[in-house]
Amino acid sequence: MTTTSPADADREVVHAGRPRPRRGISLSDAGPPIALVVIFGVFAVLSPDFRTVSNVQNVLDAAAVLAVVTCGISFVLMMGSIDLSAPGIMGASAIAVALLVANNRNDNDFGLFGVAVAVLLGAALGCLSGLALVVLKVPSFMTTLGVSAVGLGVATLMFAGVQPNVTDPMLEGWAVERFLGLAHLTWIAVACVLVGALVQRYSRLGRYAFAIGGAEEVLGLSGVRVAPYKVAVFTMAGAFYGLAGVLVTSQLGAGLVQAGRGYDFSAITAAVVGGTLLSGGRGGILHSVVGVLLVTVLTNGLVQVGVSPYWQGGVQGLIVVAAVAAAVLPQRRRNQVTK
Amino acid sequence: MSAPVLTTPAPDAVVPGRPTVGQRLTSFMPVIALVVLLAALTVADPGFLTLSSLTAAVRTSAPLVVLAAGATLVVLCGGIDLSIAALCSLATVFFALWLPDLGGLTTFAIIAATGAIGALQGVAHVLFRIPSFIVTLGGMSIFSAIALVISDAGPVRVVDRDATNWLTLYVGGVVPMAFVVALVLVAAVSLVLRLTPLESWIRATGYSESAARLAGAPVDRVKIAAFTVSGACAGLAAVMLVSRNFSGSPTMADNLLLPAVAAIVVGGTAITGGHGSLWRSLAGALVVTLLRVGLPIVGVPSAYEQILYGAIIVAAVALTLDRSKVLIIK
Numbered sequence: 001m002t003t004t005s006p007a008d009a010d011r012e013v014v015h016a017g018r019p020r021p022r023r024g025i026s027l028s029d030a031g032p033p034i035a036l037v038v039i040f041g042v043f044a045v046l047s048p049d050f051r052t053v054s055n056v057q058n059v060l061d062a063a064a065v066l067a068v069v070t071c072g073i074s075f076v077l078m079m080g081s082i083d084l085s086a087p088g089i090m091g092a093s094a095i096a097v098a099l100l101v102a103n104n105r106n107d108n109d110f111g112l113f114g115v116a117v118a119v120l121l122g123a124a125l126g127c128l129s130g131l132a133l134v135v136l137k138v139p140s141f142m143t144t145l146g147v148s149a150v151g152l153g154v155a156t157l158m159f160a161g162v163q164p165n166v167t168d169p170m171l172e173g174w175a176v177e178r179f180l181g182l183a184h185l186t187w188i189a190v191a192c193v194l195v196g197a198l199v200q201r202y203s204r205l206g207r208y209a210f211a212i213g214g215a216e217e218v219l220g221l222s223g224v225r226v227a228p229y230k231v232a233v234f235t236m237a238g239a240f241y242g243l244a245g246v247l248v249t250s251q252l253g254a255g256l257v258q259a260g261r262g263y264d265f266s267a268i269t270a271a272v273v274g275g276t277l278l279s280g281g282r283g284g285i286l287h288s289v290v291g292v293l294l295v296t297v298l299t300n301g302l303v304q305v306g307v308s309p310y311w312q313g314g315v316q317g318l319i320v321v322a323a324v325a326a327a328v329l330p331q332r333r334r335n336q337v338t339k
Numbered sequence: 340m341s342a343p344v345l346t347t348p349a350p351d352a353v354v355p356g357r358p359t360v361g362q363r364l365t366s367f368m369p370v371i372a373l374v375v376l377l378a379a380l381t382v383a384d385p386g387f388l389t390l391s392s393l394t395a396a397v398r399t400s401a402p403l404v405v406l407a408a409g410a411t412l413v414v415l416c417g418g419i420d421l422s423i424a425a426l427c428s429l430a431t432v433f434f435a436l437w438l439p440d441l442g443g444l445t446t447f448a449i450i451a452a453t454g455a456i457g458a459l460q461g462v463a464h465v466l467f468r469i470p471s472f473i474v475t476l477g478g479m480s481i482f483s484a485i486a487l488v489i490s491d492a493g494p495v496r497v498v499d500r501d502a503t504n505w506l507t508l509y510v511g512g513v514v515p516m517a518f519v520v521a522l523v524l525v526a527a528v529s530l531v532l533r534l535t536p537l538e539s540w541i542r543a544t545g546y547s548e549s550a551a552r553l554a555g556a557p558v559d560r561v562k563i564a565a566f567t568v569s570g571a572c573a574g575l576a577a578v579m580l581v582s583r584n585f586s587g588s589p590t591m592a593d594n595l596l597l598p599a600v601a602a603i604v605v606g607g608t609a610i611t612g613g614h615g616s617l618w619r620s621l622a623g624a625l626v627v628t629l630l631r632v633g634l635p636i637v638g639v640p641s642a643y644e645q646i647l648y649g650a651i652i653v654a655a656v657a658l659t660l661d662r663s664k665v666l667i668i669k
Binding site: 145314 | 419463467468469470472473474476477478479480481483484485487488492597600604610640642643644645646647648649650652653654656657660
């Protein structure tokens with residue numbers, strides 16, 4: 001299979017497995033932002049309601065939770081693994097935080113400490129999937145599917161039939177109070193993105209996550225003990241999901257077991273659309289943020305144009321399949337194994 | 340343009356010798372689990388081992404058996420089908436909507452339609468080289484969306500109960516018809532696989548896809564066929580669900596995904612492909628159903644059911660994984 005991009009024109013002998021250093025901006029890096037601008041423009045033309053300032057604020061606020069989830073999942077995808085545990089972990093942390101801050105079920109009023117505990121619970125569950133992957137050698141989509149079920153079970157146990165309504169003014173305020181026109185939640189998400197980008201760029205964890213996705217064998221042969229980093233990445237992803245669960249609880253004012261329903265798929269969609277390869281080694285937090293905005297703009301825009309909100313999941317399904325196909329097709333080889 | 344896809348070096352040829360004790364044990368695992376569970380439940384509640392409660396348990400298990408049996412074929416090829424539950428839900432809605440027009444033909448129409456949808460996923464997987472779990476994860480949300488839209492996000496009542504009445508009958512007054520259908524399905528598919536080259540093609544695809552392709556097995560067509568059967572089974576399971584609930588609903592079967600995957604892996608079908616069978620999934624589905632029915636009998640709150648599913652999926656996959664094949668677990 002020959003590729004015909006200009007950068008590759010000078011070597012046409014074999015399809016070697018090593019990329020040349022990229023100069024300038026390649027199409028696959030520029031594609032998602034261009035798509036974002038185009039989609040935004042199309043909806044702005046189609047719908048007068050879409051092109052208002054308040055709607056842009058809405059889009060950004062609506063993107064907050066998904067952005068936090070996607071921060072976590074991006075690191076996992078960078079490693080070439082997959083993570084389906086977001087619904088379970090978010091459910092568990094949502095109920096946990098609702099029960100730990102001031103609420104109608106018990107006398108707890110731990111405030112920020114409760115939030116921290118919920119995030120830690122998420123991290124612990126994420127750590128569990130990482131450990132199952134590394135110790136039991138179970139593929140990550142299976143371990144995380146299992147951990148998601150465990151998280152939902154834990155959430156159901158804590159839920160115990162009575163919905164915990166949050167009365168804590170701080171947590172409730174996050175979703176309502178605004179700073180520079182955006183809800184506090186959105187600023188928390190921005191902080192998460194910054195932290196994620198810094199971890200990815202400057203920490204050993206982030207760089208190794210990339211390297212694991214690019215060539216795990218090479219990393220292992222170079223004497224790097226890969227396993228602890230894998231567990232650490234899943235733990236960090238779990239912490240992000242935990243925080244996302246807290247944010248959803250703040251939005252809803254109550255802890256729900258289904259707090260994270262569908263977020264796993266939306267986050268994978270966002271990351272993939274943003275340019276992260278499912279085979280690992282490409283993409284990153286900032287790519288994913290573009291993906292998150294794309295998904296949110298699409299969701300919001302379709303509703304504004306008058307498409308039933310029930311189609312939302314279907315549209316995401318279509319674009320994720322299309323995006324993965326678009327990313328995979330150029331590298332197709334005759335006897336390639338796709339599982 | 341293209342980032343490298345590193346091929347994993349081919350592992351040394353493993354000459355299959357005599358199975359070790361551990362392998363023998365895991366190959367009987369589902370049956371052992373089934374017997375142990377039955378014994379434990381009988382000890383916990385002596386009234387459990389009666390004809391009526393066993394009949395009820397077996398009747399509940401029928402849709403799960405059918406779903407798991409279909410998806411087993413995809414797993415045998417080395418892929419996974421995460422869309423079965425959503426497709427089944429969509430099919431219940433289709434059934435409820437089509438029944439007034441099609442009458443007695445609805446069942447066949449449903450199975451044909453879901454089979455075609457399954458084939459579509461298979462084609463997308465094979466043609467575009469998208470990993471099967473992404474295709475089916477995408478399919479899952481697309482089917483859910485379609486089901487929500489066409490049903491207006493609520494249950495659709497089935498007024499004409501004659502069309503599904505035959506599934507609620509009992510063969511010989513004892514064995515529920517739905518379970519008999521599930522058994523016949525498993526037996527028929529197993530027989531077809533055994534009598535045709537299909538079984539060796541599927542196994543070869545699962546054990547080593549590139550080797551199978553080089554050896555001339557029609558890998559792509561086999562995979563598409565597996566997805567087609569998986570889809571058709573989701574349709575049949577939907578008919579069974581409608582026969583019990585007298586309605587179609589866009590979320591009716593959604594909570595069957597985890598039990599179905601659990602049934603497949605508990606049965607001992609390796610998630611890496613090649614090793615396993617439909618009979619194993621039948622045993623696995625019965626184990627899962629017994630767990631589901633049995634937990635409240637033992638006095639465990641049903642919230643633990645989810646945790647248990649998670650734990651047994653991970654544990655069963657860990658036990659049955661073919662480690663010689665995967666050098667790097669992603």
